[in-house]
Amino acid sequence: MFYQFAKTVVKLIFILMFRIKVIGKENIPKKGPVIICSNHISNFDPPLVGITSPRAIKFMAKEELFRKKGLGLLLTNLNAFPVKRGMRDRNALRTGLKLLSEGKTLGLFPEGTRSKDGEVKKGLAGAGFFAMRSEATVIPCAIIGSYKKFSTLKVIYGKPIDFKTLQKEKPGAQEVTDEIMDNIKALLEEYR
Template structure:
């Protein structure tokens, strides 16, 4: 068992012990090939939750400050994370993400860029749309429906892949593409909140 799989197992056991995790739509994640999971962001546990219950390894952008902490500096890269400087265009982070996708791997993005303070979905940043348009990756919208309260239900929903062929052909802007992604995440939240 590699360190990533070990981390997955630890995360899964922890989350399943303290929350009633319900995972919906795992079949929407391709078994192979470039894939982008785009999810809302409500808690620090969102990154491990998003990757804990699926087979494939998930790569993340994580804020640069985390890589400056002694233990995390060595551990995070082994767990599939790579640094991004927030608040600016980080060309190295963009190159790393593009390389991961070009190699047929999967990345997880939180298009809002930061955690929601009130749990409500806010406007997405252009980055998610940029990667969706500039690659042939399958884009899967995801929703985490909380709140994170001990021993209470917590839903993780993987939606149907979004068809970006029309947007790519029409040379849509990154902002337009992100708006489409956020609309799909919103639909997942509304649908599954109603079914709670």
């Protein structure tokens, strides 16, 4: 209930501050486990993806944010869960897989950190791990624009990624992540 209330409030604020254009929302399945993987250009990306997705999203967020007074509680109430960066965090991996096994939507920024120049960086293997270890539909997402007041922001949800060809090669988690990042880059090139 808090998530829906917060989503409504944030949506109102974002609509007043930015011109938001959403493309491809229909590509997100209504049911079943979903992983939404997006490029990462700002701290405002999670709320932007959250308000434009038709489904509630459980975001993985850096552990340091949960240590800040009040912010940790807020993030927890907004369905986020912590991940330790720079290492293999088994607890975060278990949490993500559990959410997907329950048919939930997992939100990831595979680059692991914001891109300072707006260019897509190499993704971390975690996104590929979740894609390989679950039955989730993987949706690439591209955020295009600037978070300057009254500027236009585009959120593009691509078609589900088809891993059939790649699966024949028995790829590792990093190769699957690379495929996800290629799909995000293709959306950026098409809609810029």
